[in-house]
Amino acid sequence: MHLDDLLMRYFAAHDLASVPAEARAAGVERMLVDLGLERDRGARFALWSLLYMLDEAPALDVAFPDPADRDAARNFMDLLAANEPDEGG
Numbered sequence: 125m126h127l128d129d130l131l132m133r134y135f136a137a138h139d140l141a142s143v144p145a146e147a148r149a150a151g152v153e154r155m156l157v158d159l160g161l162e163r164d165r166g167a168r169f170a171l172w173s174l175l176y177m178l179d180e181a182p183a184l185d186v187a188f189p190d191p192a193d194r195d196a197a198r199n200f201m202d203l204l205a206a207n208e209p210d211e212g213g
Contacts, residue, residue: 125170130155140178152180165193173200 128138134151135143143151152175159171159182168187175181176197184194 125167127174130170130174148178152178156180156182159187165190169193169196172197176201177204 131138131140134155135147137143140148155171155175159168159175162168162171172181172187181187184197188194188197
């Protein structure tokens with residue numbers, strides 16, 4: 125799954141800043157439903173990753189039954205955190 129494809133599928137836009145709040149909430153809701161139904165590990169990870177970046181992701185133990193997938197998600201979270209600008213500086 126590509127980010128652009130996910131954005132178009134769930135938000136009908138390539139730029140989330142252009143998506144009205146109601147449409148964003150509806151897209152997130154559809155993503156959460158699809159995450160719960162998805163059985164492909166890669167697709168689940170892609171959905172969860174976008175939800176995480178939108179601050180809407182479910183807890184790791186809920187999203188990923190496999191410990192290796194939880195570790196991959198933690199690594200993803202760490203990578204994003206390492207690229208955030210420092211608050212103090």
